[in-house]
Amino acid sequence: MCPLAAGGDWPAASAEPRKRVPSGRGTYSRDPHSRREGCRSSFQALRAHQRFTMRKFGLLSKALPKLQTKNVPGEHTSFMNELALERKPSILRELMKNHATASKNVVFIGEGLPHPETIPFSEVSFTLKDGTKKVFTGSELVTAINYLPTQGNPKLVQKLREFMDRFHAPLRWEDRDVIATAGSQDGLSKVIEMSLQKGDAIVVADPVYSGLASNVRPYKAQLISAQYRKNGLDTVEMKDKLTAIWSSRSKDVKIPKILYINPVANNPSGHVISDEQKREIYEIACEFNLLVLEDDPYYFLGFQDELPKSFLSMDTENRVVRFDSFSKIFGGGLRAGWMTGPKEIVRIVEMHMQVSVLHASSLTQVNLKK
Numbered sequence: 001m002c003p004l005a006a007g008g009d010w011p012a013a014s015a016e017p018r019k020r021v022p023s024g025r026g027t028y029s030r031d032p033h034s035r036r037e038g039c040r041s042s043f044q045a046l047r048a049h050q051r052f053t054m055r056k057f058g059l060l061s062k063a064l065p066k067l068q069t070k071n072v073p074g075e076h077t078s079f080m081n082e083l084a085l086e087r088k089p090s091i092l093r094e095l096m097k098n099h100a101t102a103s104k105n106v107v108f109i110g111e112g113l114p115h116p117e118t119i120p121f122s123e124v125s126f127t128l129k130d131g132t133k134k135v136f137t138g139s140e141l142v143t144a145i146n147y148l149p150t151q152g153n154p155k156l157v158q159k160l161r162e163f164m165d166r167f168h169a170p171l172r173w174e175d176r177d178v179i180a181t182a183g184s185q186d187g188l189s190k191v192i193e194m195s196l197q198k199g200d201a202i203v204v205a206d207p208v209y210s211g212l213a214s215n216v217r218p219y220k221a222q223l224i225s226a227q228y229r230k231n232g233l234d235t236v237e238m239k240d241k242l243t244a245i246w247s248s249r250s251k252d253v254k255i256p257k258i259l260y261i262n263p264v265a266n267n268p269s270g271h272v273i274s275d276e277q278k279r280e281i282y283e284i285a286c287e288f289n290l291l292v293l294e295d296d297p298y299y300f301l302g303f304q305d306e307l308p309k310s311f312l313s314m315d316t317e318n319r320v321v322r323f324d325s326f327s328k329i330f331g332g333g334l335r336a337g338w339m340t341g342p343k344e345i346v347r348i349v350e351m352h353m354q355v356s357v358l359h360a361s362s363l364t365q366v367n368l369k370k
């Protein structure tokens with residue numbers, strides 16, 4: 001039984017930062033305080049520069065909200081590898097985030113935004129099959145084709161939170177967050193990159209989505225697999241294999257940190273994991289301290305009368321990262337999806353996106369929001 005499911009207390013979000021993870025678990029090898037100090041000085045300098053600029057141009061000091069400068073390590077660092085723990089926020093991208101909510105008086109010179117007048121389009125429109133038209137002109141068009149904060153269009157992100165609340169009602173929203181991604185594969189690969197190290201093991205249901213297998217191949221990851229059988233996934237096999245690894249009978253396999261699962265209309269077998277089995281699998285994840293990657297692009301496309309329960313909806317321990325996708329409903333080429341998970345993990349993915357794609361397509365995001 002998960003200790004927290006039994007009514008235990010959640011660790012306070014602002015509790016004392018954890019020092020080291022017990023030996024044998026995770027890769028956390030540094031004092032979190034020293035990493036935080038590392039980025040503090042450059043951000044203090046930046047903040048001082050902002051204050052100077054605002055004084056110089058006579059702007060109100062309130063015009064610019066406080067920069068988010070920290071990646072505060074917490075409960076989930078044991079799922080992160082050394083590279084992920086070294087990530088720091090991109091100053092320009094943090095400024096862009098602030099710009100989105102700053103007063104209109106603030107002139108943003110951080111990133112190279114083209115002047116709206118130089119943009120060659122006057123209108124972009126989408127027409128639905130039922131005749132509904134979505135037209136973007138003027139300032140809406142500028143928003144639709146300009147840079148966005150990495151987490152996504154703030155109004156879309158808010159809508160996604162509400163959407164997740166409606167369909168999954170995850171507990172303790174204050175410990176979770178959402179980020180718009182360029183499809184679910186984008187978020188999934190970034191969480192894999194956040195966690196895996198060469199030779200790590202990962203728990204999967206067999207047959208596994210080939211996009212996941214290709215993703216973990218360069219890590220020479222060992223797949224600890226449980227088979228789909230007539231009655232669903234063989235959770236006994238999953239538990240037995242994990243017990244053997246933990247009791248060090250299988251010394252050559254590392255203790256896994258991740259359980260990857262594609263629970264509805266599994267690609268490629270089409271299997272659907274029942275709600276009851278999901279509960280069993282979640283218990284196993286709690287018992288063996290696994291981060292659950294719930295890759296669920298077909299969630300709304302099942303043939304059941306009722307929508308299935310998601311792992312996210314039963315997540316009392318904040319150990320589920322859920323990947324959703326617009327690909328199977330609106331079209332894969334839009335490259336639009338989103339990820340919901342523990343705040344710290346969403347933050348790592350955000351920092352990764354800050355230096356890779358910068359953000360998912362603005363045009364796609366404003367279109368979906370509208």
Ligand SMILES: Cc1ncc(COP(=O)(O)O)c(C=O)c1O
Pocket residue numbers: 182183184185186209211262267295296297324325326327332336337
């Ligand atoms: C299980 C699974 N995960 C992820 C993806 C990729 O989805 P997206 O287009 O949202 O990146 C697919 C696409 O086929 C899939 O079947």
